Each structure stands twice: as structure tokens, then as C-alpha cells.
Amino acid sequence: MMKKIVHIIQDNNLFIKIFLVMVISIIAVSIFITISSIRMSSNLFMETFSITNTKVLTQIKDRFNTFSYSVVSTSIKVDENGTIKRRLQEETSNDIEKSRSYYQIKTQMERIFAEIDPNEANLIIMSLDNEIFNMNYFNWPVKGTELRNHPITKQTEARTNEIIYQFDQSNLTNNIPMVIVSKALTEHSTGKIYGYQYVSIREKDLRSFYEGYTSEGNNVLLINSSGQIISSNFHQKIGEKEPKLLQTAKNIENQGIEYLNVNIFNEDYLMLAEYLPTLDMYIVNLVDKDKVQSNLVDTNEIILISTLIVLIAVFIVFLILRKMTVSISKLVNQISDMARYQFTKPLEETGGYEAKKIANSFNYMLNELHDYVEILLRTQEKQRKAELEALQHQINPHFIYNTLASIKFMIKQGKKETAFNTIDAFISLIQNALGDVDELITVEQELGNLKNYVLINHARYGDRIKVNYLVSPDCLHLQLPKLVIQPFIENAFFHAFTKKKHGYIQILMAQRENSLVCEIVDNGDGINEEKIDRKAIGMKGKRQLFSGIGVRNVHERIQLLYGKNYGVNITSELNKGTKVVITLPIIEELENQK
């Protein structure tokens, strides 16, 4: 199983490699592009968002300023109103006077109140006798005694010439968060207080100054100089003290920073701030980046799109790569198989363009190689044949000379009969030796040749070496190449009997197991096994006495002609003799060849 997997991996090595590289690159590229595009868009968004919010903040600031101007203007008008001043200070002796006083104060106030009324603000004037003139009772139903003894009034008394903004959500305001702007009414000459004026605005109405600009994650807070949140769309934070927020707002304002990233209320915000000099307050804009962005930059969508593109790209790459690499892998497989098993089988020309081209060229090369090898083989064969032929045609001139000299001596001695026989044998031997080396002759003819050769040798050297022929009659008509047996006879004649002077050579020929076996056995000196192993059969280097074909060539020649199953086998024992076995195929004599 493991092996199989390894095998599959090896087979698809190329594909896996390229595919992995492609997939990794595609994914990497798309991840980087996705991240950077999200980052860029959110940066761009934050940039424009902060610009817009700066503008919005400026608008809110303008609204607050307009409001505070109207408050100041109201305050000045109340302060400068002679009727109010007179009526607040006058001692009334009866109801009619008092009624007139009340009526006139209210009438004056109504005129002044018109300026701040559109802001849902309320105007209250309180006399030293705790009489309250309330322009909008519904807005702030306050009792004179309570107001008089409240810290707000105490503060106002302490800072007579200032317009004081104070935040309150105590019982005084029925727990409704409210900003109360108060000022003591004083005589300019003596500084004596003759009454108090209050402009109150509920936090809810103050909030309407900026609420339209807020949204989820985009929050506005109004903090006073003590760090108290006096108005916000974070309802639950109203009234709380946040010195950290105040400090940050101060930093932003003082250093002229556009915005800061801060952690407030345990969350990360983008913070913008504006100082309201007329109110001594800060407008703080807290933007929850994530929330705002999630509303406007759809990260999921971008990721979805890139994932989709990646998937499609990978799919396409897979298809194309598969097509390309599978054919190449196949080629590689075929080529490696070819080296192992079949060299001749051409490659399949399939797959993509490249693969086809490669297979085609490879096949072309293979064919060329085949042709070349064949030509080479044929040339070598020819060469060998030529060589053999040349050797065969070179009948040793010494043999001829010696034979002729022997015959001359026979004639001189008057052995006319012997000379005649010898010359006869010599003629047929020569006749046989000349001619095509490839030419097959029958066993009978070869036997004749051998007999002739032996005859000549006996004539020349005497007959101390007897030669016996044991040839099975059924072999006589079989065919065999020329000069196959003769070199061994010659060898035995001239080398086997150097120590022993007498002996015999037996020639046995028979059909055995579908082959023709010739045995040349002598009882001569024998040779060392080592010499046979070294294939030093025959007299290497020494010239053959009859023809150029030596013992050495015979084995090669037979194998060349008939294959590995045939050839020469030599066994020998020192002082006992040598046995040469020649195995040849059975070749029947053909009628027409004759």
C-alpha cells in the first residue's frame, strides 16, 4: 500500500511539483492582494471617514456655538433688561403691584425667551424671594426653594460675573440629565445680586444637536472641563467622569492631531475631538472602526470573491497541468521501461504538443539508431566473412611446396604408385580448399578431404600416426561447413605427438540428440586444462600449416553460423590424449543444391 502511494507520487512527480508551486503562488498572490485591498479600502475609508467626521464635528461645534451665543445673548438681555431688574428689586405692597410686577417680568422674559426657545431650552429667573419665573414648566418643573439651596446656585453666587455651565441629574431636575447655564443678576455699580437666571436644556435636546450624525459605531460625547460626560448617544455613560477621555481630548486639541487610536470603555476607538471655547467643553467623536467598517467594507465578500477566483484558477491549472504532465510522465515511463525491456518498441505519440514532439523525435532517433546498429552489425559480419574467406584462400605455400617436394622425391625414388596417389589426393584437397568458404559440403566429401590430407601427411612423414574413421552411415549425407574438422586433425598430427612417437587419431561422427557430433580423439601428449581454459587452443600465433583457418577460429565460426548451442568443446589429460568434440546442426543435403 505504502509502496503503491510512493509509486503514484513518483509517477506524478512532475505534476505534483508544478501543481504545488502553482497553487502556492496563486494562493499567496490572492491572499496578499486580498489583504492589501482590504487594508487599502479600509485605510481609504478611514481616511475619508475621518475627513467627513472632522467636518461633521465642525458642524456640531457650530451648532453648539450658535446655541451658546444665543444663551449668552439671552443672558445679556436678561442682565440688561431694566424692567426685570426693577421688578425683581421692587418692594410690592399689594397684590395689584405684585401682579403687575409678575406680569411684566413674564412679558419681558417671553420676548427674550424667543431666542432660545427653538432649541427646546428653558429660561428661568429667580428672585431673591425664591419666586420662580419659568418659561417652560413642562421642561423643568423646579421649585424655588430647592433651586436656591442647590450647589448650582451656590456656584453662581460665588462666580457672579461668569456664565456657568453645570450638569445635573439629581432630584432637582427630577433625575433628568440636564445642562443648566446660570448667571447671577448683579447691579453693575455695587455688585449686589438681585436675582438669578438659568437657561436649562435637557440632555435629550442637547443630543439632538448631533444625534443625526451618530450611527452604530459612530458616537459623540460632550465632556465638560472636569471630565464629566454631560451628553452622549451612549445613554448609560451620561454623568460619568472620564478623566482619561478628557486628557486624550486635550492632547488631540493641543497637538492639532486629526485623530487618535484610543482604548476607552475597554474598546478600541478612533477618536476625534473639538474644543468648544464658549462652553469650555469638548466634543468627542468615538468611532468604532470595526463596527463602522463592517457596515461599509464587506470583508467577507472580498474574501469570498478571492477564494472563488483561487478555486477556479487552481482548477484550470490542474486541468492544463494534468494534460501536460501526464503525457510527459507517460513518456518518461515508456523510455525507462524501454531501457529495461524492449529496445525496439516505439513510443506512443499522445498527449500535448510538446509530448508528441518529444515522442516523435525520440522515435525518429530510435529508428536511426536501429538502422545504424544494423548496418554496423552487417558490416562487421561482412568483414569477418571476408577475413575468413581471405584466410581460406591462403593455402599455405609451404604446404604446397613441401607436398610437391615430397612427390618429387617419390618420383625420384621410383615410387610411382605412391606419387600418383599423393598427387591425386593433393589435387582434390586443393580443389576442395579453394571455393566459397561458406559452401557446405557433405560429411562424405569432408571425410574424403580428411583422408586425402592424412594420405599426404603419411606420404610425407610416414605412418607412425594412425588415423581411424568411425562414421555412422546415416551421417554421410549430412552437410557441414568446410574445414571444420581438418584444423583439429592437423593440430593432432603436429602437436599431439611430440613426446610420443606413435599413436593414433580417431575420428568419430554420429547423429546425437538432433545434432551432428564429431569427435577427434588422440592418445597423444595432452595439454594442460589451464591452457584450454585460456582458450589457447592450438598454436596461437603460429601459422597454420594448411590454411589460414586455425583451430581458434572454428568455434567462433560455428557459433557465428549456427548459434550458441553449437561449437567446439575440448577436454584433455596430460600424457593420455586430447578429445575434441564438435557439435553441429543437422543439415540435410538439399536436392537442388547438388
Next chain:
Amino acid sequence: MKRISKKLLFFLFLALILTLAACSGGNESGSDEGGSDGNTITAWAWDPNFNIAALELAKEKYSGEEGIELDIIENAQDDIVQKLNTGLSSGTMKGMPNIVLIEDQRAQSFLQSYPDAFYPIGDYFNKEDFASYKLPPTSLDGKQYGLPFDTGVTGLFYRTDYLEEAGFTKEDLTNITWKQYIEIGKTVKEKTGHNFLSLDPNDLGILRVMMQSAGAWYTDEEGNINLVDNEPLRLALENYKAIMEADMVKLNSDWSQYIAAFNSGDVATVPAGNWIAPSIEAEESQAGKWAVAPTPRLDIEGTVNASNQGGSSFYVLNIDGKEKAAEFLANTFGSNVEFYDELVTEVGALGTYTPAAESEAYQVENEFFGGQQLISDFSKWMEEIPQVDYGMNTYGIEDILAAEIQNYLNGKSLEDVLADAQSQAEAQFK
């Protein structure tokens, strides 16, 4: 090669389609316009403890065949007036409620200014079942537009202990005239040192109470400003001046001081609408020390010891869902005695539906007021309230009059005061 590029193109095309589909996926939510759809109707009112509570109760008590969902929206009264004016004058009617509560004294200005904006609901209930004084302000040209809600029937709230101390009994205060009232006041001030009543010089409510008891108003039935030859008004002003000159008034400049005047025990009487009762009852230490007498009357023919101050009615706007809204009102405020029983016991609101007066809940004795059958008495007086057409400019005329009254108090002759006020008002409103 060609095949591959074809495939590639196909996939790119596919990717494009998918991308476009993904992009367009998000924005499918259609815009939804507000308004009354289906069985939901909206109502505007201003007081969570009073008229909104009454609507909540009505919602609970509604037993009509059609299922109606009532959506009650709280707005300050000034906001309602402003929004109605803005919406009706623009004519779009968008964002307008189905039912709106309007103060009786303002009603005519709306009905006359925007005649087509309101839906006549006279066919849905029997207007004879309601206190007759409520009908003129809620109708126009013979068509009934408003369904009368609460009454502003007035009474004379008084401290029994103070008056007893000065030697007065219950009978001495019953069915008196304003002149008698002033005389009693002088005696009380003299004998006990307590002021007799509390007044805000900027609020002429007491003048209206006096006038209506005689069936008069700043305007006549044709809507003409009628100040000069208005005998009841003349008498009312004389009474007003007499009260001021008697030096028995605890003057106040705002509501909290007004409440404080009687809660602190400063004043002996409070001539006001029945709605002041909860404020009086709020001071529990004075339990048992209060009683209510009928409102004093003017010394003139045809005047009664009953009058009105405030009070409002429901109106149905002429928009989709008006039939349902009218149906809803008729089923609850227009016909349900049981509903009025609970209204008076649970919410403490006294309606103007006369059949309810017979019910048991109305007969309950109020311990704070010494066991007096307060609601029963009020509903009795309510039926006597003379009908008055409030016209369109009640508050405007009153502003002019308020200034002139100061002159009157300081010595200007009454004829001049009225004549000047008349000419100013005519210049302003004609």
C-alpha cells in the same frame, strides 16, 4: 491549445458571473414606508399618567369584531400642535396618526383651518350621550368631528377647617356668586390671615371659568371677537379686579408655586377644574380638610353654578385606517360604561359620557374630601355646563387682554380697556 483557451474563457466567464451574483446578493431589502398597514392604527397623546393611560385602558377594553392594534405614541402637547400644523398645512398627511387628542379650546382652529383633514365620526356614536358643552368645540358646520374625552368641569375646592374658623359652613359656599365669594374671602383673610386663592397674573383661566358659567366667550357664535359688549366678560373683569384689590391673593409666577400655594396650606380655596384634585390629594397631611362646592356664578341672568376649564377630545384624521380608528373610539370611549368605570377608578380620569354617571364607580365616596361623592358631584355639574363656542383665537385674544388687565388694575377705565383690547384683537386676527 485552442481547446484549452476556450475552456479558460468559459471559466473566466463563470467566475465573472459568480462574482457579480455575489456582489448583488447584499442589497435586496426593499424600502418600507411607515404608516398604518393592516390592523395597526396609531394615536398621539401627551400625558402618560392621564390620557395615554386612558388609551392604554381603551386598547385593553376594545371588544370590536375587527382586531385592531393600537400604537400609542407620546408627544408633548406643544409638539403635537406643531406637528399637526406642519403636517396638515403641507397637505401630505405623511407620518400623521390615525387618532389625535386635541384640547377643546384649540380644536376649532384645527377644524376650521384644515376642514378636509379630519374625518367626521358622528355616525359611529351617539353624541347625545355626551355632556352638551363638549359638542360645539368638537363639531363644525353640524358635523361631529371629535369624540369628547375628559371634562374640565370646575368646582370650588376649599379648606373646610379655614372656613369653619372664619365661621362659614358648607351651605354658605354652595351655589354662590363671585361677589359672595369675594366677601367670604375678605372675611377669611381677616379672621385667619390665610390668603383666599392663588393666581398667576399671566394666566386668565379664572376669567374663562367665569365667562363660561354664563355661556359667554371672547368670541360670539359667529366667531366675531366680542369684548366690548360682552356683559359676562365685563362682570368677570370687575370680579377679577375686586379679588386683586381685596389683597387676598397668593400670587404665583409658575405652576410649582401654584401647587405649593395650596399644598403648603397658604390658601383657603382653589377654584379650578376637577383635574386639580390629584394635586390637592398629593398633600396627604391635609386629608379630610378639603371639600368641593359648585363653582361660583356671575350676577347675571342665565348663569349657572358650573363651568369648565380645559378638557380635550379625540379626533380621527382623514387618512387610511380612519374607519378602524373611528370604530375603535366608538367601541371604547363612545359607548362603554364599564370602560368609564375603570377609567375613573384606575386612571382617575373623568369622562364626559353621561350614561356612566349612573354607574357605581361614580358614586364612590372620597375620604380625602370628607366622604364627598366627588365624581358624582362633578358629573352632575358637568351636565349643567353651558355650551360655548371657543372660536379660533382664544389664546391670542387672551394675550392682548392680559396686558390690558394690568392697565385696568392700575386705574384704566373698564370701557377703555375693553375697547382697546377689542381694537387690538380685531387688528391682529381679522
